Amino acid sequence: MFCTPKIEKISKLKDNKYKEIVEDTLMSEEFCRYVKLMGKNLSGGYKSFNTKIVKDFGIKEKEK
Numbered sequence: 001m002f003c004t005p006k007i008e009k010i011s012k013l014k015d016n017k018y019k020e021i022v023e024d025t026l027m028s029e030e031f032c033r034y035v036k037l038m039g040k041n042l043s044g045g046y047k048s049f050n051t052k053i054v055k056d057f058g059i060k061e062k063e064k
Contacts, residue, residue, distance in 0.1 A: 021059060022059055026054075
């Protein structure tokens with residue numbers, strides 16, 4: 001299953017550092033696997049997830 005979330009509201013964030021962290025997290029393989037496990041099945045092989053799933057996953061700043 002290919003995982004590419006639609007990231008629309010993130011572009012409205014003013015802090016570029018935070019925006020980059022959020023984008024990297026949502027585009028990560030780890031998050032993709034998490035959504036595959038926790039998301040709701042939709043027709044055509046799609047998955048649906050809500051803010052609770054994102055909050056439960058958490059967003060972590062990358063270590064340098």
